Amino acid sequence: MSKESNALVSEESPSTNAVGVHAEKVSVGAQPQSSLFPNYARYPLALVKGQGSWLWDDQGKRYLDFMSGIAVTNLGHAPQAVAERLKKQIDELWHVSNLFHIPGQERAAVLLTANSSADAVFFCNSGAEANEAAIKLARRYHQKVKQTGRYEIITFTQSFHGRTLATLTATGQDKVKEGFLPLPAGFKSVPLHDQAALEAAISENTAAIMLEMVQAEGGMYPVDPAFVDVITKLCREHGLLLIIDEVQTGMGRTGKLFSFEHYGIEPDIFTLAKGLGSGFSVGAMLGKGYLREAFTAGSHGSTFGGTPLAMAAVQATIETIIDDKLPERAAEMGEYLFHSLQKQLGEFPFVKDIRGKGLMVGIECAEPVAELVLVGQKKGILFITAGPNVIRLLPNLYVTKDEIDQAVRMIAELIREHVA
Numbered sequence: 001m002s003k004e005s006n007a008l009v010s011e012e013s014p015s016t017n018a019v020g021v022h023a024e025k026v027s028v029g030a031q032p033q034s035s036l037f038p039n040y041a042r043y044p045l046a047l048v049k050g051q052g053s054w055l056w057d058d059q060g061k062r063y064l065d066f067m068s069g070i071a072v073t074n075l076g077h078a079p080q081a082v083a084e085r086l087k088k089q090i091d092e093l094w095h096v097s098n099l100f101h102i103p104g105q106e107r108a109a110v111l112l113t114a115n116s117s118a119d120a121v122f123f124c125n126s127g128a129e130a131n132e133a134a135i136k137l138a139r140r141y142h143q144k145v146k147q148t149g150r151y152e153i154i155t156f157t158q159s160f161h162g163r164t165l166a167t168l169t170a171t172g173q174d175k176v177k178e179g180f181l182p183l184p185a186g187f188k189s190v191p192l193h194d195q196a197a198l199e200a201a202i203s204e205n206t207a208a209i210m211l212e213m214v215q216a217e218g219g220m221y222p223v224d225p226a227f228v229d230v231i232t233k234l235c236r237e238h239g240l241l242l243i244i245d246e247v248q249t250g251m252g253r254t255g256k257l258f259s260f261e262h263y264g265i266e267p268d269i270f271t272l273a274k275g276l277g278s279g280f281s282v283g284a285m286l287g288k289g290y291l292r293e294a295f296t297a298g299s300h301g302s303t304f305g306g307t308p309l310a311m312a313a314v315q316a317t318i319e320t321i322i323d324d325k326l327p328e329r330a331a332e333m334g335e336y337l338f339h340s341l342q343k344q345l346g347e348f349p350f351v352k353d354i355r356g357k358g359l360m361v362g363i364e365c366a367e368p369v370a371e372l373v374l375v376g377q378k379k380g381i382l383f384i385t386a387g388p389n390v391i392r393l394l395p396n397l398y399v400t401k402d403e404i405d406q407a408v409r410m411i412a413e414l415i416r417e418h419v420a
């Protein structure tokens with residue numbers, strides 16, 4: 001019987017079945033094969049410590065962090081205000097079931113609704129779970145409140161909405177769907193900025209339109225304001241709900257607390273996760289008051305949604321973002337980053353476009369940039385890609401001009417070396 005067989009009784013290496021193995025005694029790297037599933041293509045670095053804009057690996061080498069865990073650590077690493085609240089909460093209470101009132105959840109929800117166009121909040125644990133809740137709320141509103149059979153959600157090509165079966169189906173990129181058939185019914189994707197395709201996709205079954213205001217994973221494309229006007233008009237005409245996925249764009253990153261504020265619109269539903277807990281895993285789905293009656297008691301839930309610990313992180317994060325005026329700061333530093341990049345990289349024919357919003361910047365290049373990420377790591381800067389040809393920069397919202405200068409210098413250098 002081989003190790004790769006799917007037999008009920010397999011001859012796994014004895015260590016995996018051994019009783020009493022303790023994590024500290026396991027020497028990582030000594031095994032012939034990792035004990036983790038190989039579903040991540042990991043960079044050859046192990047980061048073990050972080051402070052502000054900086055990370056250290058297990059060899060003591062320091063890196064300037066221009067990815068922030070993919071727009072998660074918006075306040076930088078180990079922000080003191082959040083750390084203090086979490087430490088206090090750890091000594092008081094970690095978890096309590098949603099069968100009870102959770103005062104921290106009420107307070108976090110008040111902070112979110114007082115600072116946005118939403119009236120009600122549902123807390124969960126991730127972006128996918130928040131989008132899943134948004135999809136369920138949209139369907140249930142039409143089916144239970146409006147008494148129609150509407151179920152379909154229209155999304156956009158190149159979008160990204162998560163990895164659960166419903167949210168990967170909502171995602172307008174085929175690469176996340178391979179090998180996971182059959183997909184749930186009720187989703188259609190149309191090209192962004194294509195009014196005719198969007199109009200043609202709307203039917204009597206359409207429940208909602210769902211989009212990111214900056215398509216992030218899809219290549220850092222901000223949505224054109226004129227197209228947002230088209231979407232809001234179509235939603236009004238056809239009675240569709242508008243769902244904005246703010247999982248990556250939210251929490252001040254684009255220069256507003258939520259990116260839809262740039263467009264002067266109020267979505268029916270929007271979702272948050274990445275920057276919401278400064279690195280503590282938490283998600284939220286927020287909606288207008290008229291959607292309350294769609295989520296009656298027992299209609300939806302999550303064991304770990306909105307625990308006292310997560311809510312401590314959320315409250316401290318939002319209060320810090322507001323007190324320190326971080327959206328304004330993101331707008332100002334985003335301008336500075338954008339202009340520095342234009343000045344330093346504009347001359348290279350290799351650089352095709354620089355775009356984004358606030359501290360969410362994409363550098364589109366003439367060729368795939370995966371290798372540049374590794375070269376950057378050698379030089380001491382961390383950034384990621386957004387699609388094959390786009391360098392994605394997501395520094396924390398406290399990033400300084402000096403750190404931006406250092407980052408732009410390193411990026412210009414590695415591009416210069418690459419094209420030489």
Ligand SMILES: *Cc1c(COP(=O)(O)O)cnc(C)c1O
Pocket residue numbers: 125126127128129131160161162163212216217245246247248249273274
């Ligand atoms: C990351 C992301 C998600 C998924 O969030 P998870 O927490 O990984 O489930 C959904 N939408 C957008 C726009 C994202 O960037």
